[in-house]
Amino acid sequence: MKSAVETLNPTRVRLTVEVPFEELKPSLDAAYKKINQQVTVKGFRQGKIPARVIDQRFGRGAVLEEAVNDALPKFYTEAVNEGELNVLGQPDVDITELKDGELLAFTAEVDIRPALEIPDYSGIEVEVDAVEVSDEDVTKSVEQLRERFATTSPVERAAQDGDVLTLNLEAKVDGEVLEDGVAEGVTYTVGSGELLDGIDEAVTGVEAGGSATFTSELKGGSAEGKEAEVKVEVTEVKSRELPELDDDFAQLASEFDTFEELQADSRKRLEQMKKYDQATQAQEKVLDELLKLVEVPMPEKLLADEIETRKHNLVNHQLGQMGLDLAKYLEIQGKSEEEFDAETKEQAEKGIKTQFILDELVNKEKLNVSQEELTEHLMRRAQSSGMSPDQFAQAVVEGGQVPMLVGEVARGKALAVVVEAATVKDSNGEVIELDDEDETAETVETVEAAEAEAEATEEKPEA
DSSP states (O other): OEEEEEEEETTEEEEEEEEEGGGGHHHHHHHHHHHHHHOOOTTSOTTOOOHHHHHHHHOHHHHHHHHHHHHHHHHHHHHHHHTTOOEEEEEEEEEEEEETTTEEEEEEEEEEOOOOOOOOOTTOEEEEOOOOOOHHHHHHHHHHHHHHTOEEEEOSSOOOTTOEEEEEEEEEETTEEEEEEEEEEEEEETTOOOSOTTHHHHHTTOOTTOEEEEEEEOOSSTTTTSEEEEEEEEEEEEEEEOOOSSHHHHHHHSSOSSHHHHHHHHHHHHHHHHHHHHHHHHHHHHHHHHHHHSOOOOOHHHHHHHHHHHHHHIIIIIHHHHTOOHHHHHHHHTOOHHHHHHHHHHHHHHHHHHHHHHHHHHHHTTOOOOHHHHHHHHHHHHHHHTSOHHHHHHHHHHTTOHHHHHHHHHHHHHHHHHHHHSEEEETTSOBOOOOOTTHHHHHHHHHHHHHSSOOOOBOOOOO
């Protein structure tokens, strides 16, 4: 086999491959064997039909087509390896010559990973939010905990703000009760704004056994977006009672003996959360600055495929589960289709650039992924997927996704190297030393968010 590589642009090449016919013999033999198992010819046992009879009855062309389809991936892969190419996606293959008994020639155009020059990134400087926990933050956190331990008790009075009501609802559009417009035994907290616009005003002042009618735009169901006349019956009124903020509450809601200890723990937890947010913010900003430093030629076909994949996943998976189509989604978002296409393209480009640059850094910095790091990452992915670690690991192995997970961890480590070399200051001008603990885990999450599943994969050609 002879092959040559022609560079079409920094991200695409054309392979020209010539294969002597004798190298097709294993695939020809396999083609005859396959056809033998699929057809019957009177006078011959199945699987024992001579090659000349198959040629006469079904045509030599059918055999050659089967043989070429079988052989192409092998010869293409050999040509890629010979040219030391890092290919992306599926090639466009064109058989240029097929002379029976003499020669097979074909071309394959394919995207390749561009060669990148990573400049000195130690000069990157970013600013992040300072970690500041106010007394108001602590109070809000404790109040949220207090809400979880609220109790309710029936009262014989009119409903007021904060009460928990049991309601029956009936919605009419154009005087007709909707099939999906009736609900009974609905629990609702007055003032929460969780049901329909106007319901708070309607039920306030109504006692158990009373009812009210109001109009509201329906937020879901068969008449979504239409104005409806809604009748609401109040069957029960309960008052909510919040526990006193004292030592008894601390012992009820936590492992602490005093309310002061509970407040101190709340402050500590908020500081930890803000430090985590600060680290994530630093990683995202450092990554954005790194992307600005490196010129990345964009493989057009890979980009087009990535854009199409993102649209498909959004429309058929995310929106489909919510019962929305793209037009309705864009209406809710207040975006035009042109704006949506531009944003999708920008996100796809960022994902591909992120992967290319960080992969190049992995090689440049000679970063390796240990079994322990891979296991920790697998555990986190399993937790986020809702699967057990064993189930997730089995699915990863069976799906051939282990290299993908290794790549995710390696790119997280590459970003961590850049973050460590950068200067990170908070909004008060103080230089921040990010905590090394779990740094790889956080950078992996940052990288995943940027890539948003932009995976450049090598695929076999189809003839």
